[in-house]
Amino acid sequence: MTPHTGQTGRNDALRAARLRVGWRTLEAAAAALSERGQQLLDDRQFTVSARTWRRWEGERPGWPAEETAIVLHDAFGRWPEDLGFTTPPGWIRPEHHEEADVRRRAFAGVTAAALVAGPIAPQHVDPALIGYFQTQLEGHYRADMFLGPHDLIGTVAAQYQLIDKLVRSAKGETRRGLLRVGAAYAALVGWLYQDAGDMDGASFWRGVTQEIAMRSRDPHLIGYSLVNQAQVRTDLGDGYAVIDLCEAALDDADRLVPKVRIMAMQQQAHGASLTGERRAVDQLLDDADRLLSQVDDDLPWGNACRRTPGYLEVQRATCYGRLGLGAEAGALWSQVLTVVPDTARRDLGVYMARQATAAATAQQPDQAVEIARTVATIAVETRSARMRRELATLERAMRPWQDAPVGRDLAEVLAPVTEGS
Template sequence: MTPLTGATSPRNDALRAARLRVGWRTMEQAAVALTAHGQALLDDMHFSVSPRTWRRWEGRERDRGWPLEETAQVLHDALSRWPEELGFAPPSGWIRPEAHHGEDMWRTFASVTAAALMPGPVATQHVDPALIDYFQQQLEGHYRADMFLGPHDLIGTVSAQYQLIDKLVRSAKGETRRGLLRAGAAYAALVGWLYQDAGDLGAAAFWRGVTQEIAVRSRDSHLIGYSLVNQAQVRTDLGDGHGVIDLCEAALTDADLLVPKVRIMALQQQAHGASLTGDRDAVDRLIDTADGLLPRVDDDLPWGNACRRTPGYLEVQRATCYGRLGLGVEADRLWTQVLAAVPATARRDRGVYLARHATAAAVSRDPDHAVEIAREAVVIALETRSVRMLRELGTLERVMRPWHDAPVGRDLAEVLGPVNEGS
């Protein structure tokens, strides 16, 4: 399901997400950048896209029109997407050009990696150690903003800061360099998470790999364990339970040397792997072990603090695992407890939890309750455009199929209509 232009949101989210991914923060900036890109690509100084045109493209579907052929080519070259992938309705007879398929694949890869891989040497500069604290403080702000904004509005900002850290690392020395490497690993992990939440698992896996490389270079055993858990998160979304377990067991090889926070993250993620392989006993054992470590979390590391920030953190994981195992009654009960403690500021997390709670209610054979819960989740999904949330709503839709022709099934279709539009 992809939220394109629902009744309550006429905005072209597909085009908006694509421009934010390449760092064009406003529609005016996008028009200027696309004009410059087109003039260079076509060798035509007369090529131009006005801010008014771009605003029309991001507006109502009936007003967007279809870009001219050369404009479609420029959009694709700049954003690695053809117009029909950017919220435009193709005209009759439109055939997508495929002559440069190999180049297209490279551009797609380059659009993901541009902020991570800075080629060649950079000019040497003095790097003040105080910059480490600066980036750590900024990181905490990004974590907070993520709860409010969702992934698309932050990917460009955070990846650009990672690129700056990478540049500084090349000039820094000694402990300053190691401190910046540790900060860089945390930033790369956050970019990976943002891509994962945005539904781009390829980009997420790439950035998780960057996280692991930087963590190893920092020689910080806690960060290395954290990076392996990050890799396991992607494996969880891919449904690879055994892969999740392998990575988490590797992270816990020298568990006694790790801060409790990293051990908790590895244990709870391993529980997700166990749920994917159908092992309920392992789920409970792993989460109970992690719960025993929670009182010992006292580090001042700026990353991986969900277990401190998130109310009922481990019960959230248990409820999610129970839902995956088909234990609807148990999951329904846990979600009711968890949601009662979720603060208003954690709006996107609340949306994900609500969608999972609705699915648990449906599994428990209470479809009316499922639809009631889904109403609030859909409102949040439209606000945040979290693909993770949309996937959870897609799961709800599948679980509710037995009631498809019943009044409650039609009610659900109406509730999900705005997020299903264009899917």
Template sequence: MGHRNDALRAARLRAGWRSMESAAEALSLHGRQFLDDASYAVSSRTWRRWEGPKPGWPPEETAIVLHDALGRWPQELGFTAPAGWIRPEADQEEDVKRRTFISVTAAALVPGPTPSQYVDPALIDYFQQQLEGHYRADMFLGPHDLIGTVSAQYQLIDKLVRSAKGETRRGLLRVGAAYSALVGWLYQDAGDLGAAAFWRGVTQEIAARSRDPHLVGYSLVNLAQVRTDLGDGHGVVDLCEAALDDNRLFPKVRVMALQQQAHGASLTGDRTTVDRLIDTADGLLARVDDDLPWGNACRRTPGYLEVQRATCYGRLGLGREAEQLWSQVINAVPATARRDRGVYLARHATAAAHTQEPEQAVEIARAAVEIAAETRSARMLRELATLERAMRPWHDAPVGRDLAELLAPVNEGS
């Protein structure tokens, strides 16, 4: 019948336990040391049953040993928890989540009043130049190393806004909105959608205060990006339509809203609308000529709109069409956009799996896994998890085992 408990098998391979027999021996040794119990043992027969279709539920002490050895509780390893079972450290996890949210909001919600100070207009250019550097660093580093730096700079901008006057204040509000939008993106890329939504809300507030219609439109597209990750197609469409209602928008903001609305349409299964929206955006691309420091992916990313189309096709289950598009656009992605290239490669690999080309899928995934290990982008890890699901038909074949070994390092760290 083959292995049925994929989660436990993947965890075993991540731990370097090549067979079920070696896994049973290693867990027995770990348990004897952890429990200080020389008689503790797990048989290879028990492990084989665990990797079968009905693994049951291990004794309480074995559940704790599994967690200590593999970093996951049994219900995360394919076991079905009995009614009323509560993970021992559930309260601790909730406490960590509360502390994390407090740290997320601290930079945006500094209580006032603050001491008044003179604010030189030259600071607007200073922060704009720093912003461009942060965009470049994000492409190289991924989210985790930048969140603290960018949110701290936002906090300084917020402090200066409270003292600035006139056009200086307006200019700082505009650049502050760009900083909060970047913090929101970094949290979204890190997989924390709660924090991302919070910072997207901050961006919308500052955009409204700035009275800048382009920033207001941009903030709505930012909120739509979170809705896309939440799988809420109608929410994405609502937000993008609200942005596009303003006829004053620069072409760049309209392009952003149209392509994001296409993602919403793909979530509702509407291919015709996907193509219409992306084609409309393509007609505006040559008119993008503003000097705004934010939202410039459509200018710096070769094949930007075809990347969006390929992503939408993949979401719609159009494997052949998506695979053809990815083959065309990926080679044009610059080396500087390393994290984005990793995401695209993972999507390309999934499209190859959907076209019944598992060997090609694994080969494409190799470079994506290397980038995922470096950047720790949750967005990329999510794409690789999608690839795992697409490759399930070949789970017991050599190519399926190759993929499991390839993904083991990044799955272990996720």
């Protein structure tokens, strides 16, 4: 039963629990719960802001996200319904530590689609299947722009499982062709997990991609798989690892098609931005730009440099934002956003979130909040964890105004994203 919040219109139950464990301020409570969640869930992306906590201690806060409920229980020994949160219909308390079992089962599902125990009954494998899967792959790329990760992971992973089964029966060039297309499918599954915020799943599938690429003996795919690994390291904030992986991909650059070299260079630029090297960022992206007109291969994977309008300027703007160059990043985002099609809705949301952060960094908080209004709508629609991470970055950039009216406006704008995450 939800406890009475008293005559003050405040959530006294949560406040009392906070004070009981020694968290004297909202800032201390938010920081402590964030640290506890990162340890409990093994998720460095788990964060709770002081603004969110202030909303929780308001009148009848909505039910928190599942993982947040788990962390609150771990911190206080009580479920949110006993801490003043509005209980949703049909809520049943899970058993203690069931969350760990849920996470283990989820990761088991990730691996099950890739690691199917043999032996497999032999079957004839027609070479035409390679073209079939390549055509399907292009459709998945298009669907990803519309749907986001959650609705596609199961479909693409199941197709990878079928490809893996066929590889075990195929011979000669058919087998090599299926390995190549299988690596591309594994890379897409890894990306979908990464976009969904599941870094365990993303890292696992990036590893599968690299294994299949090595088995295919295709130097282009091997380079592509290293860039895939570097993308995960970028999201983890490990700039030196990003640089190491991209340099490894470029060790034999003359053997690689221009597309793979461009991908490695732009990802290395992200690594350089993480280590604070603006000159290297510009040099790498300028070098990549000189290769862009040479991209003419018919490989079905890694075509973002052809498919994404303003591809390299997107990377430059992102790197500038990471370097704290708000005005420079904002100017680039203004150019990029004029050419992004409405169909690329998830990418549009990510870019606009970065634009909003650039505005905040450039001391333009009102503009940041106006941009965030559109982003919040897209984030709720697509459920993209990548977009939520960008909005969390925006919240940090807006901390100087958190107690001002514009800061409260931002909290109101982002509330549906926080509650739906």
